[in-house]
Amino acid sequence: MKVRAWVWAGWACFALQDAVADDSAVLLPEMSVSQTTSSLVAGNPSPQAEVSAQQIENINVINTEDALKYVPSLNIRKRYIGDRNSIISARTSVGAIPSATSLVYADGLLLSNLLGNSYSYPPRWSMVGAEEIEHVDVLYGPFSALLPGNSIGATVLLTTRRPQRTEVYAKAQAFQENFALYATDASYGGYQTQASAGLKTGNWRVSLLANQLDAHGHPMTFANTTTVKTGAGVVATGYQLDTDTTGAPRYVYAATSIDHTLQDTAKIRAEYAFSADTRLALTLAQFSNDAYSASSSYLRDATGNPIYTSTNVAVGVNQYIQVKASDFGVTKSDSLNRMLGLSFASKLTDTWRLEAVATDYGTPSDIAKSPNNGVSSGGGGAGTITYGDHSGWRNFDIKGIWQLAATRHVVTTGYHVDQYDYSSLKYDASSWQSAASITTLNTRAVGSTRTDALFAQDVWKLAPRWELTTGVRQERWQAFGGAYYDKSNTALNGSFASREQNYTSPKAALTWKASPDWLLRASLARAYRMPTVTELYGTQTDNAGNKTLADGMLRPEKVLAGDLTAEGVVGDGSARVSLFLENKADYIYQQKTSVAPIVTSYQNIGKTRVWGVETAYVGNDVGMPGLDVQASLTYTGSEVLEDAGHPEYAGRALAIPKWRASAFVTYRFDAVWSMSGGIRYATAQPSLDPAVVNPNTYGGTSGYTVADARVNYRFRNYLTAAIGVDNIGNEKYYAYHPYPQQTWHAELRIAY
Template sequence: MNLLRLKPLTLAIASLLSSGTLLAADATDDNAKELAEMTVRHSRPATVVQNPSPQAEVSGEQARNMNVVNTEDIVKYLPSLQIRKRYIGDRNAIIAARTTGTVQSARSLVYADGLLLSNLLGNSYAYPARWNLVGSEEIDTVNVLYGPFSALLPGNSAGATILMTTRRPENVEAHARVQAFSQPYKLYGTDMTAYGHQEQASGGFRVGGLTVSLMANHLDSRAQPMSFATATRATSGAGSVPYSGYTVDKDPSGVQRVIVGATSIDHTVQDVGKIRLAYDFGPESRLAFTFGEWRNDSTTRAESYLKNAAGQTVTSATGTSAILVNGQRYTVAASTFAPGNSETVNRLYGLTFDSRLADDWRLESAFSLYETPTDIARAASSPTATGGSVAFSDGTGWNNADLRLIWKPSGGKAGHTVTAGLHHDAYNYDYEKYNSTSWVNESSKTALTNRNHGRTKTQALFIQDEWKLAPKWSLTAGVRHEQWEATQGLIYTTTLGNNSFSDREASGTSPKLSLAWQATADWNLRASLGKAYRFPTVTELYQTEKNETTGAFRISDPNLKPEKIFAKDLTAEGAVGGGVLRLSLFEEIVRDALYSFTDYSLVTRNQNIDKLRVRGAEVAYVAPEVMRGLDLTASLTYARSKVLENQLNPASVGKWVIRVPDWRASLLAVYRFNDQVSGSLGYKYSGKQYNNADNSDQWPDTYGGNSSFSTFDAKLSYRFAKGMTAAFGVDNLTNEKYYAFHPYPQRTFHGEIRVDY
């Protein structure tokens, strides 16, 4: 039936290597026959029906019915995914999937046109994918794989692998969009409006075998506060003055605190430019080069709520001017409300080459280099001080290289598709922090206060066979062997002095197995097993630092072990009610799980947890036209996580894994009223979760907590002329106040005009 022939396009995706290169849509005669009734554009990734992972997809056209500003917004309604995006322009938008939370950035992968965008230098909120190097207007499709079931992917795929494919122009085309957004925001003593605008243009042309694609983007965004300053309870001393403006409440563990102001109020200006050149030497040989540059200039400010008796704002409370609350003295350091700024330049160079060598053989390769020639962060020591600190991460970056060879006998008579390949990656982290006599000028640096340096490298060999056992049975079996090393580890702080570490090596072999059965004409069943290793990142090993301005302290561990993951999935998918329904049962057991989490004293620790388990079920439904004019996408996920063993923190045993919610749900309904007008309604739900390893944070619906939430979004679009569309939207319609430690946005209004040529 036609619906089942469309199913691979809707729910299946190509097996992706760690290179991210995908099989060309016309790679094999067999696929062309199997998908004969399916329209596949040349720019889309190939579909492989027997891919061993559960999958989901969203197209660029579908995304136009959502409130999309940043590229990561496109995946927000896909099953089990949660993007920790705290404001428009947030550089720390990391991915949580069905078995992972919003503190595990290294357990997901993001690729664009075969090039890795994931920042695997670390495993925390500070190491998100470089979404900015893809414009939302240039996206053709986004495909998602769940779990580490392919030998072609590293263990970082344990959560989710997101594959973005941009449009490849066949003729001259151009697209432009102008957006404005506004968020009235109230919390504690803050009453402000966060606002901004974005302009994006993309397009390209084709001349013979050469295609040229261009993208440029400018974003100017002001955010709500990311953090709130709390006064410190004094253990000695006497005296106080009658300050006003502070708020007394309780933190998520029920401990009284005194909120004295808002901090980390960011203003970001981001500019992106990208060019992609692709040349077809023949119908099945293509060379593509990509260059992208992303610049970010950011300033952060703070707002003190404290007022003295004369009604003047004050930014510190120490000694005899301490705050008195219920007979207890509280102090506020002068550094609490210090401003800061940063500037970064990020560059991506990428080269891919795919070619059919012979009737039965195909070669695919990808090479990429990501570098940060400029990465400077500056901070004042107080709101009025000229001195402060300056930090440099120039030279930090990574490179990846992948090569794979695919053998498939012509006509598929042997029933096998064998893929073998090699992978290499190398990560370099270099960080230095200095005192400065003039915090706005990095040339005024003085004494070195912090140095972190290290390198990691992984080399892998893999092979995978997709075997058609019988007309209704398919077996996918593979194995991946990885050799990892960490070298040149160095940590310096003024307290610890110089510390250098011996080089380390580790290896892991990861078998994979998946069996699929076409039970009926409409239903397919698949059972998948996969082992995987997730090796420590360079900053988990070698990043130890204290932020003298905020008091935040990060502690690394050069002896961390690699994660050992064993994942299972049982999936059924088929046609129901004009759409495609997928039902999945999953379990993941992780030994030596790598976690980085922050407690309420702002101490972040990297550690191994001996054994974790996550079990659950996922239901996903996609109906392109469930009724005339109405498209529906919906999902519901339940996950029961549990810490099984943890010698470092016995109090956590038997408790929920941090940041993994019990329930997740999403819904996107798009209705086309006529050829000119369409509207959408989106819904996201996330249930109970914890930030403390011992689950002591029983009051999560406050700053510092990880709250459940239920939010609605809406958008109305009107095409008022050929190729010209205006739209208005609202995110968080009910103005829900919710938190992922930091506050998420409140009700936000969007307006845009789009032109397509």
């Protein structure tokens, strides 16, 4: 968001080169400048935004992803505090579900879970505590050869604080959401405690983080039906009547997926400086999650007792709806995640730097248990136990950066490799809470993908006012080891043949310093978003019989992206205007049937197009001392150009809001008091299904206008208290699931 610093840095570079070209220019004394910003930022020919640690202090941040609330064109699908499925939608991302079209890194280590492309595969935000963030950089589009094709949406680079001395930080937060929908009217809350410390001694820098979150979420789903049958039923009260996304009458009879989560994070990062220009860093992190998802029936029998069994409930004269015990689902899940990261950076000579980073992310334990008959099963009863152990990823990047001043070139070359391994084994169990009661294998899905890439990028100063960036990324993609078993449908069982394909992605960008205050940059790039392991092999069947069908022959998404950006000084701040265009072939789309049991299938759509304009402004001390403003407005158009499988889709808009906007204002009254407020706005997402006429309800993806506020008070230099509220107006809005309603925050922070 804070693009101003980068704009000034760019102008300074151009101005310095103009001065060098002028023999009469005065030579300044040599200066030494150090910074922790990734080289991906400095050399990336993309529109950019930034969030600083100071800005984060003025935002209601519980989970790390909250820091991105007001970044232009970004939406984080966070449904409640403690949500593990918070995925990113960027300006060209289709829908609120795809997760593999954006990237998240922390200190160069990959946090994006590219095992899949849905809400089930979000970035591992919990590996970073909000308290340890120094700044966040956001890059839009696949315009750098240094990044894989998953950058087609946005790339988020989290940089944590490097200790400069002995430092201690601690924070305690409490929160409460007031939630009312259908027959649910309750408060859901929790707390978070976070402590971090840093030590600098000699050549060592050591950072520690410990975090615990205990949160109760509101209901995520609601048991419902639109099917009314003829016949007699049991008299019951409590069901709610509304209309679904197609406008059909809908009976809602239970709140489900009511989550209680206990999350713990522990991390250590140790960095050793061999010299002023050479350092090695090791990161060890562990995240555990224990969660229980419950259901609450709205139905009451004639004696006032709740109904949790299979029942035909009367809804009219000789009419009934069929209620199943499995509708009142219960799930217990426990997972343990571990990350090992190693990074190395060295300035080998005055003109040559070497950087390398490796990540190993795994799940030593991942267990989900669920009864077949929901709440009625109580503590026992038959059910299923699913193991996702040993799924994870490993990746490695190494690059050399040559600064050739004599020829005005900066050349970066390197090698990338990644491997994603997926395993899901679901067993039937005679007692759903006991692993010892496992009987037979229900379903099994396994598989792996690997990508090897060579990349090169050259930044060439053509003239004092012109800069040309060219690059190419050559990738070899492999899919192997895929196999599936389903005891209920043996026709799907079998192994998948291995695949290997090669792809070339050229990139180019031209920058012109149009005036001392403005830059103009045109960028063009080809990129490939490879199918994920679960899109290829992750066929699944849930306890209700709903199926997700993978496709081992999916083709990669082929993207041609363009961007024209102007950025410069406006009044007391900086502004950016970006025109963007994305043509995509073989877009991987999730098609769902509308009648239970629901079948979701992955398929390639022929051709799509997305275009739009994004504007952003950042200003400090705007109009008066102490007033900081950041704002953005984005318009996006889209359409399906061609789809042989569904020709009726041609000409229809993709699931991208036409309008998105955000604004965030902070006013510092003095050194003690500050107040901030923000607004987030988006229009409803279109649907390819012409039957969807009512997006502003549960099951739809609605528009929204949400306002937030916060007040900070500093008692001492080291002690700060804050109180805030999100969704002041208690807006009810949805991304299929309901988003948070009015939520209050209280915080006490120590920084020493």
